[in-house]
Amino acid sequence: MRRVVCPGSFDPVTNGHLDIIERAAGLYDEVVVAVLINITKHSLFTVDERIEMLREVTADYGNVRVDRFHGLLVDFCESHGISTVIKGLRAVSDFEYEMQMAQMNYRMAKVETLFMTTNPLYSFLSSSLVKEIAEYGGDVSGLVPEPVISRLRARLARS
Numbered sequence: 001m002r003r004v005v006c007p008g009s010f011d012p013v014t015n016g017h018l019d020i021i022e023r024a025a026g027l028y029d030e031v032v033v034a035v036l037i038n039i040t041k042h043s044l045f046t047v048d049e050r051i052e053m054l055r056e057v058t059a060d061y062g063n064v065r066v067d068r069f070h071g072l073l074v075d076f077c078e079s080h081g082i083s084t085v086i087k088g089l090r091a092v093s094d095f096e097y098e099m100q101m102a103q104m105n106y107r108m109a110k111v112e113t114l115f116m117t118t119n120p121l122y123s124f125l126s127s128s129l130v131k132e133i134a135e136y137g138g139d140v141s142g143l144v145p146e147p148v149i150s151r152l153r154a155r156l157a158r159s
């Protein structure tokens, strides 16, 4: 089975992430979306909430699975029988860091990284920008899936 992992924070999932996941699902037998558990990074949504949202918005894809990981991505890959990582590239600014990670992951465990260029509709889109806009009451429709909009509203109304 040709399996690929799509790792990230997904705090929260955006239409840019979804576009990459959907295109990867067309190329591979199975896509494992892996949510990074990073206790040092402040996040708006818990890992469980991020996973719930991802499961909801990928429910129509029969070959997408959502999981979590902490520590090294190469260890997650090894324990799940995955040898390829897929990442979305928005701009040249993403490239330097991503190239370093890709080369290190290959050096550590021969895990390959494939880059998919973002859909130009979403090249300016990031989870952090979405959170900032939503926090100040801006309109994020079209940037994140519908279930995420209601979650953002509920979360920000409470804070």
Ligand code: ADP
Pocket: 007, 008, 009, 010, 011, 014, 015, 016, 017, 020, 086, 087, 088, 089, 090, 094, 117, 118, 119, 122, 123, 124, 125, 126, 127, 128
């Ligand atoms: P963010 O940088 O928004 O916090 P994540 O860490 O959750 O994103 O990103 C996970 C993966 O999704 C990364 O490979 C990142 O480059 C990719 N990605 C994020 N936003 C987009 C987008 N708008 N278009 C394409 N890929 C994206």
